[in-house]
Amino acid sequence: MVDAWPQHLFMVGCGNMAGQMLSRWLACGLDPASVTVLRPSGKPVAPGVEVITHFPARFPDGTALILGMKPHQFENVAAELAKVAGTPTMFISILAGTTAAQLRAALPEGANIVRVMPNTPVGVGQGVCALYTDELTELAARSAAEALMRPLGLAEWIADEAQFNLVTALSGCGPAYLFRFIDALGIAAARLGLPEDQAARLALATVRGASTLAVEAGESPGILADRVASPGGMTREGMNVLDAGESLIALLTETLRAARDRGEEMARKA
Numbered sequence: 001m002v003d004a005w006p007q008h009l010f011m012v013g014c015g016n017m018a019g020q021m022l023s024r025w026l027a028c029g030l031d032p033a034s035v036t037v038l039r040p041s042g043k044p045v046a047p048g049v050e051v052i053t054h055f056p057a058r059f060p061d062g063t064a065l066i067l068g069m070k071p072h073q074f075e076n077v078a079a080e081l082a083k084v085a086g087t088p089t090m091f092i093s094i095l096a097g098t099t100a101a102q103l104r105a106a107l108p109e110g111a112n113i114v115r116v117m118p119n120t121p122v123g124v125g126q127g128v129c130a131l132y133t134d135e136l137t138e139l140a141a142r143s144a145a146e147a148l149m150r151p152l153g154l155a156e157w158i159a160d161e162a163q164f165n166l167v168t169a170l171s172g173c174g175p176a177y178l179f180r181f182i183d184a185l186g187i188a189a190a191r192l193g194l195p196e197d198q199a200a201r202l203a204l205a206t207v208r209g210a211s212t213l214a215v216e217a218g219e220s221p222g223i224l225a226d227r228v229a230s231p232g233g234m235t236r237e238g239m240n241v242l243d244a245g246e247s248l249i250a251l252l253t254e255t256l257r258a259a260r261d262r263g264e265e266m267a268r269k270a
């Protein structure tokens with residue numbers, strides 16, 4: 001699925017997010033012998049993948065490096081990286097809030113740097129990866145980064161880095177909001193009298209079916225909603241509650257605003 005995997009993939013940190021990326025790449029044919037994971041716990045990540053607890057003396061030739069730890073660990077990691085011989089062909093950062101300029105200031109001069117904002121559904125090949133790079137990154141590195149993200153789901157470049165935190169709030173954080181919605185739908189039905197486990201089951205299956213239909217129908221979600229809502233029927237009454245004063249849109253606007261603003265605050269603190 002990927003024409004040319006990186007000669008070597010070096011992952012700094014491999015937790016909830018980077019772990020999902022790696023799992024999908026391995027499922028798509030990435031050779032585990034071409035991957036090194038650095039993680040302080042030293043816990044294995046997948047059969048055949050080398051796990052180390054400290055940086056090596058030199059990076060293997062043709063190394064693409066993924067920064068997959070927490071944003072606040074970047075400063076320490078960059079200091080350690082500076083001691084390793086051999087410059088990676090590119091640095092891919094999935095760190096929320098950390099800007100290209102902040103990455104560039106701490107990474108080797110002239111490095112190819114690509115910011116990627118993935119989300120956890122990449123593990124099932126249905127994620128979103130937003131990409132951003134600056135003009136100093138070579139075209140070949142830009143293409144290689146995009147090719148690497150393609151098997152993970154939708155990969156889209158963001159032209160203006162100022163929008164990266166908003167994109168993060170939408171697609172990076174989005175799965176969490178959807179998981180909350182699934183829970184809330186089930187809890188609401190349980191509060192109204194359905195057995196809890198049955199409500200949770202029906203809510204999950206409803207969300208799965210509706211999102212698959214939304215993807216496959218070739219119609220807007222608005223039209224699909226209208227097709228459920230018979231005039232004078234039950235759905236319309238329910239949607240009137242969601243639509244009153246645009247309450248759902250207002251709630252989500254505040255949700256995305258809070259997440260986006262936190263990204264900006266994280267960047268200021270770095």
Ligand SMILES: NC(=O)C1=CN([C@@H]2O[C@H](COP(=O)(O)OP(=O)(O)OC[C@H]3O[C@@H](n4cnc5c(N)ncnc54)[C@H](O)[C@@H]3O)[C@@H](O)[C@H]2O)C=CC1
Binds near residue numbers: 070
């Ligand atoms: N969880 C998510 O859905 C998303 C997370 N991200 C970004 O992914 C990054 C990681 O987040 P999670 O996977 O959720 O966190 P996590 O806590 O699950 O994983 C962090 C990993 O970093 C490792 N680590 C800790 N200190 C380290 C060090 N000094 N050197 C190398 N590795 C170290 C840990 O062992 C762990 O494997 C963050 O920068 C976050 O902003 C981006 C998009 C979505």
Ligand SMILES: O=C(O)[C@@H]1CCC=N1
Binds near residue numbers: 096168172173
């Ligand atoms: O919560 C976070 O900061 C990261 C960024 C996107 C999803 N998780």
